Amino acid sequence: MDLSSALHLAIPELILAVSTLGILVYGALRGDKSAGTVAALCGVALIAAAFAAAFGGHGKVFNGSFIADGVALYAKVFIYIASAVIIVLGRGYFERLNNNRFEFPILVVLATLGMSMMVSAGDLIALYVGLELQSLSLYILAAFRRDDAKGSEAGLKYFVLGALSSGLLLYGASLVYGFTGSMNFDAIAAAAQANPQVGLIFGLVFVISGLAFKVSAAPFHMWTPDVYEGAPTPVVAFFAGAPKFAALVLLARTLNDGFAGLHDQWSQVMLALATLSFIVGGLGGLMQKDIKRLLAYSSIANMGYALLAMATGTAQGVQALLLFMVLYMIDTLGFFSVQMALSRKGVAVTKIDDLAGLSKINVKLTIVITVLCLSVLGMPPFSGFWGKFFVFGAALDAGYWGFAVAGLVASVIGAFYYLRIIKLMWFDGDKGEIDKSPFEAKWIAYAAAAFSFPVAMVALAWLYPLAANAVKSFGLN
Numbered sequence: 185m186d187l188s189s190a191l192h193l194a195i196p197e198l199i200l201a202v203s204t205l206g207i208l209v210y211g212a213l214r215g216d217k218s219a220g221t222v223a224a225l226c227g228v229a230l231i232a233a234a235f236a237a238a239f240g241g242h243g244k245v246f247n248g249s250f251i252a253d254g255v256a257l258y259a260k261v262f263i264y265i266a267s268a269v270i271i272v273l274g275r276g277y278f279e280r281l282n283n284n285r286f287e288f289p290i291l292v293v294l295a296t297l298g299m300s301m302m303v304s305a306g307d308l309i310a311l312y313v314g315l316e317l318q319s320l321s322l323y324i325l326a327a328f329r330r331d332d333a334k335g336s337e338a339g340l341k342y343f344v345l346g347a348l349s350s351g352l353l354l355y356g357a358s359l360v361y362g363f364t365g366s367m368n369f370d371a372i373a374a375a376a377q378a379n380p381q382v383g384l385i386f387g388l389v390f391v392i393s394g395l396a397f398k399v400s401a402a403p404f405h406m407w408t409p410d411v412y413e414g415a416p417t418p419v420v421a422f423f424a425g426a427p428k429f430a431a432l433v434l435l436a437r438t439l440n441d442g443f444a445g446l447h448d449q450w451s452q453v454m455l456a457l458a459t460l461s462f463i464v465g466g467l468g469g470l471m472q473k474d475i476k477r478l479l480a481y482s483s484i485a486n487m488g489y490a491l492l493a494m495a496t497g498t499a500q501g502v503q504a505l506l507l508f509m510v511l512y513m514i515d516t517l518g519f520f521s522v523q524m525a526l527s528r529k530g531v532a533v534t535k536i537d538d539l540a541g542l543s544k545i546n547v548k549l550t551i552v553i554t555v556l557c558l559s560v561l562g563m564p565p566f567s568g569f570w571g572k573f574f575v576f577g578a579a580l581d582a583g584y585w586g587f588a589v590a591g592l593v594a595s596v597i598g599a600f601y602y603l604r605i606i607k608l609m610w611f612d613g614d615k616g617e618i619d620k621s622p623f624e625a626k627w628i629a630y631a632a633a634a635f636s637f638p639v640a641m642v643a644l645a646w647l648y649p650l651a652a653n654a655v656k657s658f659g660l661n
Contacts, residue, residue: 492588
């Protein structure tokens with residue numbers, strides 16, 4: 185394939201890369217007074233990239249290191265849209281804090297470019313380059329509020345532990361290369377099928393460990409509660425959605441393209457991670473009083489469902505993963521948008537108890553939070569129920585009955601803290617008036633709740649076959 189044809193498949197990445205360079209120069213010349221224009225231009229670049237991905241071609245280029253297939257394009261479209269929403273939320277949030285710097289949207293786009301490379305990675309080098317481009321941008325975003333002690337602490341913790349996870353991944357990649365003689369997933373798959381050596385399996389375990397950190401799966405979750413609590417809220421909303429989706433798609437591609445012959449081995453690792461995530465996320469959330477820390481533990485538990493779907497190694501499992509993560513991302517964006525919409529006397533509402541009596545003050549936001557809580561805990565007919573329904577269906581068809589039951593128990597445990605929030609809002613006494621909600625945060629929260637129900641019922645008729653068609657590129661049964 186000639187260079188022009190190869191670049192044609194990478195149009196979304198080229199749009200993001202070229203746009204970022206141009207916008208960065210513009211921002212550097214104009215300073216922080218250009219923050220609004222920079223945010224708008226970055227948003228336009230992301231939407232343009234989403235359109236390019238939606239109508240993009242399929243193929244492998246650059247000696248198989250870059251893959252444009254159904255799964256990659258599906259993930260890119262939703263990752264780009266989620267990133268654009270984050271830019272909208274961040275613009276208003278930092279403006280209210282008088283910290284409206286032009287670098288924020290540029291860092292979001294750079295992180296998104298890294299995610300885009302991750303979901304299209306066809307070898308271990310592309311995997312690592314994309315992962316590090318995403319990670320370096322996220323480290324800076326975590327500590328974006330330099331005058332905030334908690335934010336700086338969050339950024340430092342994330343950086344140190346992230347460096348450790350990168351070390352694990354690199355060590356695993358070196359073992360894989362040493363035992364197969366190749367970085368390319370297709371060549372690794374052939375070598376693993378012909379001679380599945382113990383050293384290769386050890387390398388795979390280290391690679392999985394490095395990627396498990398990125399999705400905050402237990403026991404690699406240590407950074408999650410502290411970073412969620414300390415980082416700016418729009419940054420946390422970003423962490424909780426798109427980067428995890430990208431890392432999960434990357435992990436699914438690595439396992440199913442590169443190590444399909446070792447499914448019996450890696451499925452056990454994935455099931456162990458899923459079970460630990462259920463336990464840590466469910467029980468850890470019971471003790472939380474801070475909203476963002478609660479959402480951190482909720483995200484750990486939810487990653488368990490995604491890993492359970494991935495462990496099946498079937499087309500149905502990957503399809504369930506793609507559907508679950510899209511629905512989860514929308515609920516997560518809604519939750520953090522609601523938190524940004526709530527403040528008293530200019531101070532953000534951060535404690536769960538501060539939601540008491542909210543129905544007596546702002547019934548619309550109370551309904552939004554109620555809908556999102558019911559969705560995340562998996563109550564029918566909300567979107568979260570359908571996400572878990574597809575995951576459990578894939579797990580049961582693969583014979584993982586015990587692990588499906590563990591997931592159901594985790595949902596019951598999670599129901600306790602979500603139902604407690606609903607009880608506080610509707611039946612307890614209020615804590616005083618809240619400030620007028622910011623326009624963008626309020627309406628994004630409304631949209632997320634509306635999607636959860638009833639829009640999801642209609643959207644799934646489009647999403648389900650879309651995910652099924654995307655998964656065909658993996659060649660699974």
